[in-house]
Amino acid sequence: MLSTQKPAVTLVNLSFTWPDGTAVFRDLSATFPIGRTGLIGTNGTGKTTLLRVIAGELTGTDGSASVIGQVGYLPQHLTLDVGATVADLLGVAGRLAALRAIESGDASAAHFEALADDWDVEARSLAALDRIGLPAISLDRPVGALSGGEVVLTALTGLQLGGHEVVLLDEPTNNLDHVSRQLLYEAINAWKGSLIIVSHDVALLDLMDSTAELRDGTLSVFGGPYSAYQEYLAAEQAAAEQALRSAEQRLKTEQRQRIDAQTKLARRQRYARTDFENKRKPKMIMNNRKQEAQVSAGKLRGRLDASVEDAKQAVTEKEARVRRDATISITLPNPDVPAGRRLAELRDAHGHGIIIQGPERVALTGRNGIGKTQLVSTLVSPGPSSWRGFQAESFIERIGYLPQRLDHLDDDETLLTTVRAAAPGLTDGQLRAGLAKFLFRGDVVGRKVGDLSGGERFRIALATLLLADPPNQLLVLDEPTNNLDLHSVDELVNALGAYRGGLIVVSHDHHFLSRLGITTWITMDEAGLHYS
Structure with a gap:
């Protein structure tokens, strides 16, 4: 029986182009299912841009991205906001300030409205930090005084407290030590709601229900974790490479047959010219045979050219299925540092x-x-x-x-x-x-x-x-x-x-x-x- 459950995120002909004219992706149409999805792709393919569009930070130049409910977003550059506090990362700064103002004797109605009866906001926040492995962090501590790993775990805790239906995480295990990663993995396993996670962390990607890959401006979704997707991809690429080799071999065969046929035709034409020059047969018969030979040769060349073109088209199609991903290329110059320096x-x-x-x-x-x-x-x-x-x-x-x-x-x-x-x-x-x-x-x-x-x-x-x-x-x-x-x-x-x-x-x-x-x-x- 087919599921009638709506997807977590739906993309319809979504495109995004930077103001300078650089296109990131065009006409993306795909769905992210309910549950946990790992979003992968080589550097520069637009994964972060796609998350920002889904989160509403950026607007697509065409098409649409719709989400089933409230969306939360943990960006890569979170650690750059050094002036924010732990309370800001948790999303409780406003309520916490209102609570403290009330406790200090300020009975302004605005404080009660901001608090919204969340009287245990401070205790609940500290308990959540304790569960994620950060028991000694003050809610007033600035981001600049935290390690990168502490920032990520704190922000993740805030997303948990926020109750978002869909949460987007961009490289959440960056800067996390082994213990912190394990705490993150446990939080991901226990997560209620849908997650879309951009990551290069294989252990994290293997916790996902689905794997989505953004490549060459297209998005494909596979129903399984990263390792299963890699096995599928390896088998597909092996088949694609074999199909390409077969197509290339067929092209060589067709090209060789065309050359052989052209050689035979050229030899026959030489013999015909010799017969004509030596007047071995009546002129009318010779002319008729010449015309017949030209027509026959033309048809043969047409068939051979068509076969070669078909073979070339097959090679082009098979090449498109074989991956040739671009990667950075680094060559470091010699700084001439003596061994004892x-x-x-x-x-x-x-x-x-x-x-x-x-x-x-x-x-x-x-x-x-x-x-x-x-x-x-x-x-x-x-x-x-x-x-x-x-x-x-x-x-x-x-x-x-x-x-x-x-x-x-x-x-x-x-x-x-x-x-x-x-x-x-x-x-x-x-x-x-x-x-x-x-x-x-x-x-x-x-x-x-x-x-x-x-x-x-x-x-x-x-x-x-x-x-x-x-x-x-x-x-x-x-x-x-x-x-x-x-x-x-x-x-x-x-x-x-x-x-x-x-x-x-x-x-x-x-x-x-x-x-x-x-x-x-x-x-x-x-x-x-x-x-x-």
């Missing part, structure tokens, strides 16, 4: 420390909120710096820093001018060629940073860092795999593998770290820095 030093309050020298590779790990970001960010400050007893000092000037929040970028600058600031000695042509490797091509380089999706923003930050001229002698990367699709992560791993400068990486992705040839592992906790 001192680059930086990290120390804890007990005097335990490490001096990073030459092309050393250091991984800094630890739970959310312990201070990893604060520690590595001090390396880009001039002279020695300290934070809660931890100390960091750099001994060089050319340090490339990729912050977790990506709040160092000027939203009003274009992509081209942003990269030019890091490589002032390069020509526009060289800068454009470098940006193309990060999938920013043509007029796109004139877009403003503030108009980019989270994934695009990350790519321009990475491009600015890795295209720097002169090249950086030390790279400090804070969660560098955030927002990168799996193919792009592979490219980053390969590029860092060939990099001959120093490297400090903060990451919760142990699979990624294990591929970088880490020479020193540092675990950070309340007691200090621990090395292995």
Whole structure:
């Protein structure tokens, strides 16, 4: 029996084009079913833009996107709003302020109206934070004082409290440590309502009921989790590759047969001319045979050309079924760092420390909120710096820093001018060629940073860092795999593998770290820095 249940989201001929004329997608028609759906696609395909249209933050240039009820949205760039408080993220700031005003003796009717009889709003909010693994966070604490993982978990808790029918999550596991990810997975499993989640986290995607892929401007929905979709896709692509090989072989056969036939026709024409010149038969008979041969040859050529064209069309159709996804391409220049050159030093309050020298590779790990970001960010400050007893000092000037929040970028600058600031000695042509490797091509380089999706923003930050001229002698990367699709992560791993400068990486992705040839592992906790 067919289900009569309405879908969570319905797209009808939905299109979106940026003001500069860049089309993100055209005529999308699809439905997101009730339940949990993972939305995947390579960087730059428009996943974030689609979520923003569904959430009502952007308006499609054509078509429509309808939702069955109230929609909640957790964006990628949530951590950039450093002035917001925990209460803001939870969506209870107004009611909390009204409650506190009433408790302080202000009996204004406006406060009672704002509170709406939600007298336990503070206790309920703190209990929800406790359930998600954040028991010690004040509702007045600013976002800027939270780790990226704490921000995400807090906002997710707010969406739970809001009771939205449809919730959109854009890369929710970015910056989450192992414990926090497990808490998020548990929350997703227990979620009441429908979810659409953009993510590159395979473990999270495998918790989904459905998988939707945005690719080449079309949206396809598969009834199963990511791993099942990958198995289906692998089988489909194997069949597509085989069909393409068969079509290509048929085209070669048809082309060879046409050449053979043309060779035979040319030979017959030579023989006919020889007979005509030697007058071996009466002229009338010779002319009739010549005309018959020309007609026959013309028909044969027509059939052969048609067969070749049919074979070419078949190849084109089969090629369209085979995936050729674009990925970033990274080649890092040699910064010429001698093996004994001192680059930086990290120390804890007990005097335990490490001096990073030459092309050393250091991984800094630890739970959310312990201070990893604060520690590595001090390396880009001039002279020695300290934070809660931890100390960091750099001994060089050319340090490339990729912050977790990506709040160092000027939203009003274009992509081209942003990269030019890091490589002032390069020509526009060289800068454009470098940006193309990060999938920013043509007029796109004139877009403003503030108009980019989270994934695009990350790519321009990475491009600015890795295209720097002169090249950086030390790279400090804070969660560098955030927002990168799996193919792009592979490219980053390969590029860092060939990099001959120093490297400090903060990451919760142990699979990624294990591929970088880490020479020193540092675990950070309340007691200090621990090395292995």
